Amino acid sequence: MSLAWRLARRELRGGLAGFRILILCLALGVAAIAAVGMLRAAIEGGLADQGSVILGGDAQMNFTYRFASVEERAWMESHAAKVSEVVSFRSLAVAGEDRALTQVKAVDDLWPLLGSVGLEAGTLAEAFAVKDGLPGGIMEKVLADRLGLKLGDRFKLGTQVFRLGAVLLKEPDSATSGLGLGPRTLVRTVDLALSGLIAPGTLYETDYRLLVPGADLDALKAQAVAAFGDKGLQWGDRRHAAQGVERFVERLGSFLILVGLAGLAVGGVGVASAVRAFMEARVATIATLKVLGAEGSLVLRIYLLQIAVICGIGVVLGLVLGAGGLMLGAPLLAGVMPFPVSFRLYPGPLLEAAFYGAVTGHLFALWPLAQAVRQKVTALYRGTAARVWPKAVHLAAMAGLLALFIGGAVWFSGSWKLALGTLGGVFAALLVLALAGLGLKALARMLARRRFVDGRPGVRWALAAIGGPRSEALAVVLSLGLGLSVLAVVGQIDANFRASIARDLPAKAPSFFFIDLQDAEVQPFLAMVKGNPAVSKVETAPMLRGILTKINGVNARDVVGDHWVVMGDRGITFSDAPPPGTKVTAGVWWPKDYTGPAQISFAAAEASEMKLKLGDKLTVNILGRDIEATITSFRKVDFSSAGMGFVMAMSPSAVAGAPHTSIATVYAEGSAEAAILRDTSKAFPNITAISVKDAIGRVVDALGAIATATVLAAGAVLVTGVVVLIGGAAAGVPARMREAAVLKVLGATRGRILASFALRSGMMGAAAGLVAILAGAIGGWAVLRLVMDLPYRFEPWSALGIVLGGMVATLAAGVVFALAPISARPARVLRDAE
Template sequence: MHAPVKPAPAPSYRSPGLGLALRLAWRDLRGGLRGFGIFIACLALGVMAIAAVASASRGLTEGLSREGRRILGGDAAFSLIHREATPPELAFLQSHGSVSTIATLRGMANAGEKGAALVEIKAVDTTYPRIGDLVTEPQAPIQSLLARGDDVFGAVADPVLLGRLDLKPGDVISVGAAKLQLRANLVSEPDKIAAGVGFGPRLLMSQDALRATGLLQPGSLVRWTYRVSLPAAASDDAALDTLLSTAGREQRDAGWEIRSRANAAPGFQRNLERFTQFLTLVGLTALLVGGVGVANAVRRFVEAKKLDFATMKAIGATGGRVVAIHLTEVMLVAALGTAIGLVLGAAAPFALGYALSGILPLPFEPTLAPGELAVAALYGLLTALVFAILPLGRAHDVPVSALFRDQIEPDARRPRAIYLVICALALAGLVGVALAFAYERRIALIYIGVMSGIFLLLRCVSWGLMALARRSPRPRSPSLRMALANSHRPGALTPSLVLSLGLGVALLSALAFIDVSLTRQLTQALPQKAPSFFFLDIPNAESARFDTFVAQERPGATLERVPMMRGRIVSINGVRAEDIKATEQSAWVLDGDRGITYSDVMPEGSKIASGEWWPADYRGEPLVSFDAQNAAGIGLKLGDRLTVNVLGRNITARVANLRTVEWRSLGINFVMLFSPNTFAGAPHTNLATVTTAPNGAGATDAALMRRLAIDFPSVTAVRVKDALEAVNTIVGQLATAIRGASGLAIAASLLVLGGALAAGQRARLYDAMILKTLGATRRFILSSYALEYAAIGLVSALFGVVAGALAGWGVVTQVMKIDFVSDPTGALLAATAAVGVTVLFGLAGTLRILSKAPASHLRNL
């Protein structure tokens, strides 16, 4: 008797899990990456831009941090305006370490008949430079170069000064009452960054020479900086913190501006952070534009895999399994593109450091930045997921028969809710990363809002264009009729082309409008209404003689002269300035010394925003008028008590009114303007502007500056044209960097455009073969496609110009605070080029299709 046969166990259908999806995806990828070229290029380009910018910024930041002592000239620096440190103050600093001193101010270098020029004077002591190396040509000890001999002091000058006045080493110039022999060219200073941007070339001299010039008058705008180097045994951060806290407690009324090696160049660091954020956002723009290319590539991938999807579903695979396998495949490709971008971005700082090693005036330390690279990788992968999930999700619910029928009748159903949720979560992650790693979240939020609005508007434009084409009357021309039908049929290129072209043209147009507005402001608008000269450090006792001098040298010119002092805000309503939470735009008001003045009348270019102006004969408590915009930024209101330190004394004044100031006029105006009784009897100099009348007579600018240096050796003249040219040079350099970075976004747009056209080539192949079989000529087919591309390109370009104009207007008027110039020339050129590129790209692909015989393709369609 046979034992009963046990039935075979039922087969187990376990979920495949990530391992199976990964194996099947990897097997499929072994067949090659055909069709993913633009996908990879778009991701690599965007990730490279973000990684390169972040890594380069990290290199600069670490260089500044590592070289903080050299940049600062010590572990801590204590600065005073107008006056030197008192013996007790100097003794306090010396009790904590060795002290070196420099004095900086502006002056006039007089070369006799060769002219005079504004210079940035740095007067050093005998220990300079205590940290770092001073490089001169010829190289020699600085003490010998600056030594006095035969009643002439030595000096080291920036070669720009020698070229400007046609001088050579060994020539003698005058600065104030002192004669200086130029003994060497200045090549580099170890502490150059800490001094900030100047309007004139550097002139290095001894402090004995500075005292001999006679420029050190009461109220002169000279900055004395005392650099403290801690003993080697006590140079750690704890000792530095002890010094800073003790100085803040025991020398609170000294009026120091204090910096440490940790923030040796705070202004430069802030600007670096802002510029890094801007370039990162440009890189993110390139990545988002590239995301459209990712979506196009995934759609093309889905279209090519329809038979595979149908086969897998026919043998029992679920829709979720099909999507999971191919999403894994797509993300593996995204990881490859991201990795390429990371490698290129990580290498960029090293290439930059090598290329600019001899000319970069910054302590740049190229380094691998794992944190920044991880953020760039996160940007890339999240962007790929956002743009890939919906095209892939469409295949989940489409039945097998529909997948086969999709060859001629595309299914228009929406993806499941789960894929919409995944897309939303990925998008939220992308936004969260952008906000979490932004230097200024407000700017990041504005950027996110603008980009979201542009994407939505472009999508609406494409829908509107397709709806308009669908409802338009049928034209009589066959080519035009076919072009119209192609623009709204299922699978039309309209959405992809509008998005890629619109974004690219919008970016180009915005840059064009910003560039022309900035250029017009610097080269035309300001010089027409700005003063010709600013004159600094006019001695109070010689102010009347100075007025007479100007009247003789520039008949008919308008002279405006006001008292000039420097003061630092100490507290507001008893709250220390360093404890006040100021906005980013107004923080500079609390950072260091500010120019101040007093007057019984309100200056031109100002008007009362709130409060009242004081009477001409006012004799009560000290009052102050404050710029309304910056008052709001630091939380200052009418009636508040403002304490400023001037010449070592703390003076408290009540805020009597707030003014709206027109700064662009370049007239004399101040953030803080006090009632005259506040500084009665205080020593000060004067600041004056001279505005030459149109076609006014008088000495040339060069002659005026030469005579001024002779008659008023202590007065400094700043020609506004030179100052504007210096600013224009800086702005031009920044604009070049911005255009270069924005070129990545433009390159991404071109890649997306090429990808969109390539994604539509299969449909174009089908159409072309059928049309050729039915007798259509190449000319007819080409003209139809050219009309289609031109129409879509024209609408996209026009929208891009409008969107770019609005974005440019926002940046120019709200961020830069200058007048917007509505010159569309550059934007229209960009739009024309975009339309031309679209037509050329499209026709190039069509010509390749038309060159093939119909028979070899019809059997496979």
């Protein structure tokens, strides 16, 4: 056993009392990172284990607005053991006078090929069975409740009447659906034959789920894409069953891990303070060891070994807290997740959390340690240790640890931009906070000597304590300020998000989108809504859906990457003349009655992003048919108003004969919306109305869930900050005890002393809060403007909450830890101090 280790062990025998804050700071940061990492691994594990069930088969072939052709169906039958067809579309479910938007999923008898459906009661066959001449349908409880339906009650989809056969609890393949605009209704496809909902040109998708046990999925995919890829086929298989969920989890997970890192940085400040306090208590021992002949390196090793042991305890405690907490909450979490989650111990995320904890602990401990061992013995004994720089070798070791930390963050997060951006933000915030802390000290020192504090001794003591030697100001502003800064950034982003959705959009957004209007219905529909005095504006346009597959003959994704225009199908309109209000920015619109080769007018901003030029040739697949068109004009399209906006408009002759429907937007007073919905759906049962307000509500709900997750993570950072704060307050108790004793000897009342202690805490909290507001404004602006390209406006309420929170937290900690000093008997305190 080495000498350093022997001596370290002797010191550690005294117990961990001096290390409580250090252990807690590390444990909280590690726990947050471990829990987030484990959750992410559990979701990914669930998606991997249950890929086939989530997808509803081993592989899936998807078509937009059409069923598979005879040839495609034959290919599937020849390659798969089983093929199941699922049709999805939006519609209005009508029960009496009530109507609600629903995502309809129409299935065949084989569905679900894998997994099972959860119903409140009965079997799938019983629920779908025809009774009293009415086929059965299944609804989510929220939809049935909204329409006031009980089992056996009637409802209509289009012109087809169904009876409610069962209430849906869980679909095995719901994770592939993404964000729906309404709750689910399940019916059998054959029962929709008379509904009028699946007509040529209406907006629906078909998924063909294939069971291909033991097949080489890569080879199968290659064959299918070669045969039908140019006809609009989208392939999916069990390996990445829910890509949307995967991407979401990956991004949210990375983000949360980085918030966790900010938490560790806050904890790191606590670690540094705790190590400094620990080293201060060991100053005499270090001096004595040096007197007895110990070199600086031996002293450093003795204390580094102790820190390593303590960090180990903190890390293990953090892993137990994080993983244990998650496993305890597993049953609850598994219940609310819309996709399967495999909770078990994943070593990867635990190792990641342990890595961060160990590196942070040593990084923040090394500076005060390296400083302490460089002090002169006499300075240590006198308690007059000056600020000295650590040795070059120790500075190099710290730089190495920092590089390891940053490298680890980049490696584990998988996004160097996100990792470096976050760490850069944390370092910048720490720098600003350190400057603010020093500024506060200087200001307090200056104010303590001003006239206005004459006759206010409590204020003078508070200012002197903040500005004087051994002030807690820097530690408090750093630890609490960083926690509050993270919360402020999240708060500003969240408040701006909500504000832009809730306030800016509805002012100019329409009340309804109506989809699936057949040509013959357009004029009667327009006559009906225009006759309503509450309607201020109606717009209609014919619409087809198509996929932009090639640009100048080259695969579009190879040209423009993952630009949203080429990621899936887009609405395409056609028109003889530019619709009213259209602003052509370059080129010219085709002449009226033009019948030549297909031409296309493209949205100007998107064209610029995709580097398209006039004269470029685009291949668009519409209902399985490739149409090549030349770009002859660009026009301005405003997608932010939620009104009608098409990226592509084509010359009418190009799509002549293609089945299509029309889309309409209706702008009306809010009070008239219910009547418009009732009248139009009664007169035109097969068209679907989408309430923009409801749709926005769904998006806001989804955003709300994300915001809650991030606020919780930011809250963990704040909790760490508060722990650091409490640690600082607890460490300052002996000094306050002596101060209070002396003040009492000099005649100060307990109330006056307490008020002075509270005042200094409040001032430090307010300073931390003010810096957090600045950091929140800069961080919020950067994320919204630079990352999300959204407008930013300072949100004062969120900011005010941050300052008040900071003040209350420090005030509470200050007051709680002032109670013992003010109630202690002065004689005893002063005698002990001698």
